[in-house]
Structure formats: C-alpha cells, structure tokens
Amino acid sequence: MTKAGYVTIIGRPNAGKSTLMNFLLGGKISIITNKPQTTRKRVLGILSDDTHQVVFLDTPGIMNPNYLLQEKMMEHVNISVSDADILIYIVDINDEPHAEKLFELPAVEKSLKRNVFRIFLINKIDISSQDKVTALLNLIEAKKQFQLVLPISASEGYNLEEVRRYIFENIPEHPKFFPDDQISDANERFFVSEIIREKIFEIYRDEIPYSTEVVIEEFKERENSKDYISASILVERESQKPIIIGKKGESIKKLGLLARSGIEAFLGKSVFLELRVKIRPKWRSDEKELKRLGYSLGDE
Helix, strand or coil: CCEEEEEEEECCCCCCHHHHHHHHHCCCCCCCCCCCCCCCCCEEEEEECCCEEEEEEECCCCCCCCCHHHHHHHHHHHHHHHCCCEEEEEEEHHHHHHCHHHHHCHHHHHHHHCCCEEEEEEECHHHCCHHHHHHHHHHHHHHCCCCEEEECECCCCECHHHHHHHHHHHCCECCCCCCCCCCCCCCHHHHHHHHHHHHHHHHCCCCHHHHCEEEEEEEECCCCCCEEEEEEEEECCHHHHHHHHCHHHHHHHHHHHHHHHHHHHHHCCCEEEEEEEEECCCHHHCHHHHHHCCCCHHHC
C-alpha cells in the first residue's frame, strides 16, 4: 500500500513558502525573490519515492486584496487549503505580530473543523534571537491546535528533514496521484513564464514588477537549432514600457540574458528567447484579461 496526499503551504508574503517547498522537493519549482507577492498562483510540486507521493501546493502570500488580481490570488489560497491533507503554516519570526492573525482566516478556520493535520513553522530563525523564537513557540504551542510546532530556517535547511519525516508519516494511505517521474502538473510554458517574471522582480523596482505579467506566445522545439521562445511582457501603462526596455534597450537586454540563462538551466538545453513589451491597460482589474491569463480557478 502506498501513501499519497496533498500538503498545502500558507503564510504571509515573503514568509518563505516557496523556499520551503523547493527544499522539500529537492529542486526548484517555485520562483523566489526578495520581494513580497512573487507567487501569484498556486504552484504544484510532486515528491515521489517507491511508497510515498507528496503533492505540495505553494500558494500566494495571504493579504487583504486591493484589486481583482489579488482577490484571485486569495482564491488560489482558499482552494489549496480545502485540498489539503496536511496544512503548513509558515511565519517569518520577524513578522511575529501577524502570527495569530492566521487563525482568523476563514480558510484556516475550515481546516480546523476538518481536523486536518497541521504544522506551524517559525522561519528565518537564523536571523533572529533565541528569546523571540522561544516566545513565539510558547505562544503557538499553548493554543494546542498543531500536531507539530517547529523553528526552521528554510534557506539553510535547518529542521526541514524533520518536517519531511513528519509529512511522510502522516499522509494517508492512498494510490499515487501522478506518475513517479512527474514533478508538477504545469507545462514548460508555465515555468518559462515564471522564470522570466522572476527576473523582472529581480531587475526592476517599485511598482513595475507588480504591474507586469508574462505570456508565452510561441514555444517551438527545433531539431537542428536552439528552441525558439517568444514571450510578451504585459504592462498597464504607456509610461511603463520604456522602463522595461531601458535606455538603448539595455534593461530588456539584461532581462533577456538572465531569463535565458534560467530557462536553459531549467530545460537543460539551449534556447533563443525573444521578448516584447505590450500594453494591457488595467489588466490586474480586468476580469476577462485575468481569465485569459489563467487566474480564474476554473481555467487553470
């Protein structure tokens, strides 16, 4: 009999959800930057061995939505929580005041009623003090709502083997959901667009990364040449286009080089990457545009 189940990771923006999932998977699936709200959709990663299969769901950071895109992002959190056999709450130790607010979320309250196995992880202890860690540990353990409360460092891998061991022990007996060699339910186009978006977050400042989306227009595998990828970078305003391009095209050239390097590392082969910038006014608040971009849950 095999064991298989879904493990959903939730927390506020920049709590370390993507770093945690990538470490537990043993490879990079979710993009990571030092800016909050990098993850916009739930990202599924699959860890399999002979007798276990864990399906991890990385989710957008929990927030109070200010526009339609953020509302869609929170829908991805809610449905991921409802799918969970094990729920991981991860909190940045330096964001301690928000730790208790997780208990007030409707999705979290539902998970408590369903008696889902729950793990509470206090992250980034490598850049905190022992007193702060101990105080938060005592606070959470006193609630008696978690089967495991653990201080971790997702970036350093501290205590993550203990997390993995607990997950393997407590996922239910169930046939595997996916073939053993499958690492995600997303296709290569999705990961390519995410890598480009990751580099946008790394290069550009202020509102620019949050106003952009990446669409893969063409993805051609070629036998005697590099694979051809054409991607469009969507922005909301005319004034944002020259910022993406930069003086004499320097910024978009830098973006192309970094993105191509990341894509080639992920795909394991050479590619020719072509980037264009297109204006989609107020796309973050446009229901039809968001549906076209895959943010409506029925259209993933």
